[in-house]
Amino acid sequence: MKSFEFTIAATGLPLDTDEWEYAFYEAGCDDATVSLQRGVFILFFDREAEDFESAARSACDDIRSAGAKVLRIEPDPLVSSSDIAERAGITRQAVSLYTTGGRGGNFPLPVAGITSSRPLWSWEEVARWLADRGKLAPEAIEQAECIQRLNFELQGSPVAIPIQTGKMEGRETAATAVSARPFTRYEDYARERAGKPQGERRKPKFRGPSRPHKPFDLRPEMTMH
Numbered sequence: 001m002k003s004f005e006f007t008i009a010a011t012g013l014p015l016d017t018d019e020w021e022y023a024f025y026e027a028g029c030d031d032a033t034v035s036l037q038r039g040v041f042i043l044f045f046d047r048e049a050e051d052f053e054s055a056a057r058s059a060c061d062d063i064r065s066a067g068a069k070v071l072r073i074e075p076d077p078l079v080s081s082s083d084i085a086e087r088a089g090i091t092r093q094a095v096s097l098y099t100t101g102g103r104g105g106n107f108p109l110p111v112a113g114i115t116s117s118r119p120l121w122s123w124e125e126v127a128r129w130l131a132d133r134g135k136l137a138p139e140a141i142e143q144a145e146c147i148q149r150l151n152f153e154l155q156g157s158p159v160a161i162p163i164q165t166g167k168m169e170g171r172e173t174a175a176t177a178v179s180a181r182p183f184t185r186y187e188d189y190a191r192e193r194a195g196k197p198q199g200e201r202r203k204p205k206f207r208g209p210s211r212p213h214k215p216f217d218l219r220p221e222m223t224m225h
Contacts, residue, residue, distance in 0.1 A: 001048045004055040006147070008032075010041040012069040020068075027066035029059070041068060052139075053146045060150075070154060077148045078112060078120040087123070088136055104133065124148055 013020040020041065024034050032043040043063065049055035060070045075087065081099055085092045097103035099121075108126055110119035124144040130136035 001050065003046055003048050004052050004143075005044070005046050006052075006056060006059075007074040008043045008045065008056075008059055008063060009071040009074070010043065010063050010068040011039070011071055013041065013067060015039065020066075023066040024063070024068070028062035029066065032059070040071065052143045053150075056146065056150055072154065073147050073150050075123070075147065077123050077144065077151065079123045079126065080118055080120060083123075084121065084126055087127075087140075088130055090135065104129075122148075 013023060015036065020036075021034060024032070024041075024043065029043060029045075031047050032045045035042045035044075043059070045055070045059050047055040047059055049058065056073055060073075063070050076083075079087065081095045082092060084090075085095045088095075094103070098107045101107065106129075108121055108129055111122050111125075112120040124141070127136055127140045127144045131138050131141050
């Protein structure tokens, strides 16, 4: 048996009394620290199980037994650069070099907030990239995939649509359609285009030469005396 740490957000129990504490405890969540944040129950689990998925699913079952509704399982599948540094145990400077292409090469592209000052990456993709380079344990990939899959199930979204595959411990793993992108990098697009026959090319239409501007005349009040 291994011990796994994760967080589950839940709702659905009355907030005006302390009965929810006993409800969770009696339902089998005695291995979790429970708090109430912004009207949502946050349960920090340290659960023993054969694998991470068994631990997470049994915790969800216990929460439902308490009469609550499971909202989400964390760590969150979307991560910022600081989140990546914290989860991988590396410096923010190293992450900055990875994300800007200064080191490593072919780092996953952001999946959200690309034009903002705080872009977000898929932790599943980042974990696979780091694990392939020996900077993260392979178990992190399995946990990231499991959390993403379970959260999709909670949202009622399809979870078994493979869009890219990789090898991990002798089995194929698949990312989900939510993180699908036609081409991850320009080189992939160019490679795809190079393999296709070129059709008839049309001559581009250019605009005619622009008219020269008239000289700029200063108004009397703009001249210096």
